[in-house]
Amino acid sequence: MEIVHIIFAFIIMLGLLMLGIPIAVIMVLLGAVGGVMAFGWPLVDSIGSIVWGVANENILTAIPLFILLGELLLRSGIADRMYSSLAIWLGRLPGGLLHTNIGCSALFAATSGSSVATAATIGTVALPALNERNYSKSQSLGSLAAGGTLGILIPPSVNLLIYGSLTNTSIGQLFIAGIIPGILLTLLFMLYIGFANFNREADMQEADVPWADKIRALGGLFPPTLIFCIVMGSIYFGIATPTESAAIGVVVALGFSWYTGSLSFEFLHRCFKHTARTTGMVLLIITGAFILNVTLALIGVAQTMTIWVAGMGLSSTGLILALIVFYLLLGMFMDVLSMQVLTIPVAFPIIMAAGIDPIWFGVFVVLMCEVGLITPPVGMNLYVVQGVRTDGGDFKDVMWGALPYAALMLLFTGLLIVFPNIVLWLPRIMLGS
Numbered sequence: 001m002e003i004v005h006i007i008f009a010f011i012i013m014l015g016l017l018m019l020g021i022p023i024a025v026i027m028v029l030l031g032a033v034g035g036v037m038a039f040g041w042p043l044v045d046s047i048g049s050i051v052w053g054v055a056n057e058n059i060l061t062a063i064p065l066f067i068l069l070g071e072l073l074l075r076s077g078i079a080d081r082m083y084s085s086l087a088i089w090l091g092r093l094p095g096g097l098l099h100t101n102i103g104c105s106a107l108f109a110a111t112s113g114s115s116v117a118t119a120a121t122i123g124t125v126a127l128p129a130l131n132e133r134n135y136s137k138s139q140s141l142g143s144l145a146a147g148g149t150l151g152i153l154i155p156p157s158v159n160l161l162i163y164g165s166l167t168n169t170s171i172g173q174l175f176i177a178g179i180i181p182g183i184l185l186t187l188l189f190m191l192y193i194g195f196a197n198f199n200r201e202a203d204m205q206e207a208d209v210p211w212a213d214k215i216r217a218l219g220g221l222f223p224p225t226l227i228f229c230i231v232m233g234s235i236y237f238g239i240a241t242p243t244e245s246a247a248i249g250v251v252v253a254l255g256f257s258w259y260t261g262s263l264s265f266e267f268l269h270r271c272f273k274h275t276a277r278t279t280g281m282v283l284l285i286i287t288g289a290f291i292l293n294v295t296l297a298l299i300g301v302a303q304t305m306t307i308w309v310a311g312m313g314l315s316s317t318g319l320i321l322a323l324i325v326f327y328l329l330l331g332m333f334m335d336v337l338s339m340q341v342l343t344i345p346v347a348f349p350i351i352m353a354a355g356i357d358p359i360w361f362g363v364f365v366v367l368m369c370e371v372g373l374i375t376p377p378v379g380m381n382l383y384v385v386q387g388v389r390t391d392g393g394d395f396k397d398v399m400w401g402a403l404p405y406a407a408l409m410l411l412f413t414g415l416l417i418v419f420p421n422i423v424l425w426l427p428r429i430m431l432g433s
Helices: 003-019 023-039 041-045 047-055 060-073 078-090 095-111 115-132 138-152 158-167 173-179 178-194 209-236 244-257 264-300 302-310 314-329 337-355 360-375 380-388 393-418 421-432
Strands: none
Touching: 003 023, 023 264, 023 337, 041 360, 047 264, 060 078, 060 095, 060 115, 060 158, 060 209, 060 244, 078 095, 078 115, 078 209, 095 115, 095 138, 095 178, 095 209, 115 138, 115 380, 138 158, 138 178, 138 360, 138 380, 138 393, 158 173, 158 264, 158 337, 158 360, 173 178, 173 244, 173 360, 173 421, 178 393, 178 421, 209 244, 264 337, 302 337, 314 337, 314 360, 314 393, 337 360, 360 380, 360 393, 360 421, 380 393, 393 421
C-alpha cells in the first residue's frame, strides 16, 4: 500500500508541473503538507533550519561562481573568437562547420558548466555562418542542441555539483569522472557527423586555410583551454576545492576580459545580473528539494522503495536498464534540474543497496538528463536553439535534427554499462595519487 501512495504522490507532482506551477513551489508544498500529515506541525517548524543549512552549504557556493565564469566568457567575446578558431581547424572535415558546433560546445562546456548557456551561446555565434553557407537546417540545429548537452557532462558541471551535494559524494571525483566520457561523447558526435556527410564534401566543407593562419588561430582557443586546465588541474592535484577552483577561474576570466578591453561597469553589471537570476532559480529548487527530502526520509520512502526493488530480483544491470526507461519517460515532461532533485534522493539508496558505484551513477544520471535536454516535448535545448534562430523556421527542424544524437547518447550509455572503467579510471588514479 505504501508503494501505491508513493506512486500516487508522484503522479500528483507531475500533474502540478503540467499546470505550470514552479517545481520549487511544488516540492515545498508537498514536503510541508506531507510532513504535517505524517508528523504534525513540529516538522514545519524545522523548515527554517533546513533553509538556513542549505543557504550555508559551502559547496553550493561553487554554483554562482561557475555560472559567472560562463557569463564572463560569453560577454567578453571569447566564445566568438573560439568558434572562429575552431572553424579554421575543423572546417575541412566532412560536415564542415557542424564539427565546429560540437567542438566549440565541448570547449565552452569545459568552462561554463551549463547546457542551456552552451546551447544559447554557440547557437548565437554559429547560426549566422551556417545560414550564410546554406547548411542543412535540421543538421545545423540538431548539432547545436546536442552539442549544448555536453555542458552538464564535461566538467566543471553544475549538475554534477548538485548531484554531489544531494548524495554527499566527492565533487572533485565527479568532475574528474566526467572528463573521459565527455571527450568520448564529443568524438562520437563528430564521428556521426563525418559519416552522415561523407559523400557531401563539396557543399559542406570549408575552404582550406594556410598553416600560418591555423597556428595564429590557436590564440582564440588559449583562454578557455587555460581556464579549464587551471580549474580541473587544481582539483585533480588537491590544490583547491571545487569552490576555490571556481573562484580562481573567475579571476582568470576577469583578467582575459580586461585584456580584450571588455571589462567595464556595464559589462560586470550584465554578468552579475544574469548570474544572480540563474543562481536564484537553482538555489530555490535545491532548497525545495531538501525540504521535500526531509519528509521523504522521515516517512521512509527510500527504504520502502529499496525493499520493493530488491523484491523484484533485478540484477544491477537490470536496475540500470529500468532506470534508463524511467528517465527517458521523465525527460519528456520535466527539465534537467527537476529530474535530478526529484529522483536522486529516492534512487540513490536503491543503487547503493545494489552495489552500484555512486561516482559512476552520477555520470549516468547526468547522461540521462542530457538525453532529456533534446527529447520532445520538453527538451530544454530544443527550445533554446529554436529561440536563437532568426529565420522563423519550424520547430520540427530542431527536433528531427537532434534525435540521432539522442540515440547516440543511449548507445554511449550502453558502452558505459559494459565498460564502467571509462568513468571510474581517472577518479581511481586521483585517489591513488
